[in-house]
Amino acid sequence: MTSNPNYDKQYYEMLENLQALDFALVELNLYLDTHPNDLKAIEQFNQLTRDRTILANEFQQCYGPLQNFGRAYSKFPWEWSKSPWPWQV
Numbered sequence: 001m002t003s004n005p006n007y008d009k010q011y012y013e014m015l016e017n018l019q020a021l022d023f024a025l026v027e028l029n030l031y032l033d034t035h036p037n038d039l040k041a042i043e044q045f046n047q048l049t050r051d052r053t054i055l056a057n058e059f060q061q062c063y064g065p066l067q068n069f070g071r072a073y074s075k076f077p078w079e080w081s082k083s084p085w086p087w088q089v
Contacts, residue, residue: 014059015086021052
């Protein structure tokens with residue numbers, strides 16, 4: 001990891017933005033389960049998915065993987081041995 005997240009304001013801002021995007025995506029997913037023909041909601045879901053993918057990639061480039069088991073790349077050396085992990089902050 002390139003910096004210590006305990007002292008990095010950007011680390012927490014990016015995590016908070018990811019959490020906000022995840023919340024909105026879950027809510028839209030639930031809405032679309034009952035309103036599958038709402039084109040504007042689908043467009044919003046797709047845009048937020050793109051935004052989240054970009055932000056998650058940026059976060060992982062700076063601070064390491066968000067998820068394990070093949071859902072994120074690791075730099076060398078193996079990053080999962082470093083903490084804190086995103087769910088620990």
